[in-house]
Amino acid sequence: MEFINQMYSKCICLCLILIFGAWSSEATSRNLEDAAMYERYEQWMTRYGRQYSSMNEKETRFNVFKKNVAMIDSSNSDVNKPYKLSVNQFADLTTEEFKSQRTGFKGLRDTPRPTTSFKYENVSVVPSSLDWRTKGAVMPVKDQGQCGSCWAFATVGALEGALQLATGELVSMSEQELVDCDVGGENEGCMGGYPDVAFLYIIEKHGLTNEANYPYTATDNVCNTTEADSPSGSITGYEDVPVNSEQDLLKAVANQPVSVCIQAEGAFEYYSSGVLTGYCGTDLDHCVTAIGYGTTDEGIDYWLLKNSWGTEWGEEGYVRIQRNIEAVEGMCGIATSASYATV
Structure with missing residues (x-):
């Protein structure tokens, strides 16, 4: 019985490790995507001379930018559009x-x-x-x-x-x-x-x-x-x-x-x-x-x-x-x- 309990505990631990690992991987992927998008945002700001009054405004604008870019990239990925x-x-x-x-x-x-x-x-x-x-x-x-x-x-x-x-x-x-x-x-x-x-x-x-x-x-x-x-x-x-x-x-x-x-x-x-x-x-x-x-x-x-x-x-x-x-x-x-x- 004790052996079964130990095995059960080990299985639970392994599952948790896998779950946390997946979460961590997904978070890392999201962070990398956001980092790449933020770099794109900074380049865009430089090109158009955009300056914001505060970091809060800059972050708000980044979220708008990210949404708009997603729409643009999605449209451009359709090779059938003329x-x-x-x-x-x-x-x-x-x-x-x-x-x-x-x-x-x-x-x-x-x-x-x-x-x-x-x-x-x-x-x-x-x-x-x-x-x-x-x-x-x-x-x-x-x-x-x-x-x-x-x-x-x-x-x-x-x-x-x-x-x-x-x-x-x-x-x-x-x-x-x-x-x-x-x-x-x-x-x-x-x-x-x-x-x-x-x-x-x-x-x-x-x-x-x-x-x-x-x-x-x-x-x-x-x-x-x-x-x-x-x-x-x-x-x-x-x-x-x-x-x-x-x-x-x-x-x-x-x-x-x-x-x-x-x-x-x-x-x-x-x-x-x-x-x-x-x-x-x-x-x-x-x-x-x-x-x-x-x-x-x-x-x-x-x-x-x-x-x-x-x-x-x-x-x-x-x-x-x-x-x-x-x-x-x-x-x-x-x-x-x-x-x-x-x-």
Whole structure:
């Protein structure tokens, strides 16, 4: 009996050793993984010049970073996806923080927008591909900074293109005038706005000044009426693209750059290259400028969009998203809120 008890005790001890050993091994593995991730985090901080006010904040940001990197790495491990993501400058932000700092479209209104005419309605033939950059109608990529002013950048991108096509001259126009001066109504500077309302402001003011006169600051300021009263380019009106029609959007983009609004979360936030496909919502929160379209060698139709997050994001500041999808709203809702200037 004593022998059996001794053997039983030895078995219990052996089991405990094995269990503790497994726990220890798992903990060591986790520690090694965290150490490698933390080193990656430190390298990322150095690259983007990130500094935090306390160790607690640094640890909090590390946990956000770790979660975002896991999503990015998981996506990139799928060889069937025709796009890649990157651990970019937004990797330490939560989705909520990112939206508040880097988007700015206030969303679709509860009541439908007033119907405008659509001058491209009867267009029947368009090029198979188009890039307005090659035709001199697109200014270099800009950066809205930590200000919810995407609506101003999308408006100005469409405006610059329309003016270039009408005059032959490409001039960088002022987003800051819209941020500072187109306020008091639906547009609220860094708190968000609507491109169509911005077009109305430009029409009523008989134009918009240029960026050299009224440079961008990424902050809400008192309107500089002196500069705002010195327009550099004017328009006669604007038109909305009919809702939920990628074909009508194609007709418009084939003729000029167009302001479009989308949902810019998840994979879009970390987009690096390729054609963004797959699930993307239609809860519109960000506006960009559609400057072209095409088809990849693999047969994927895409829209070419100019973003306002600087040249380190995406394909030097641009993104391609899938075109001609089954949903009428288009990828990320691109066909639900599009407009352009008329000159």
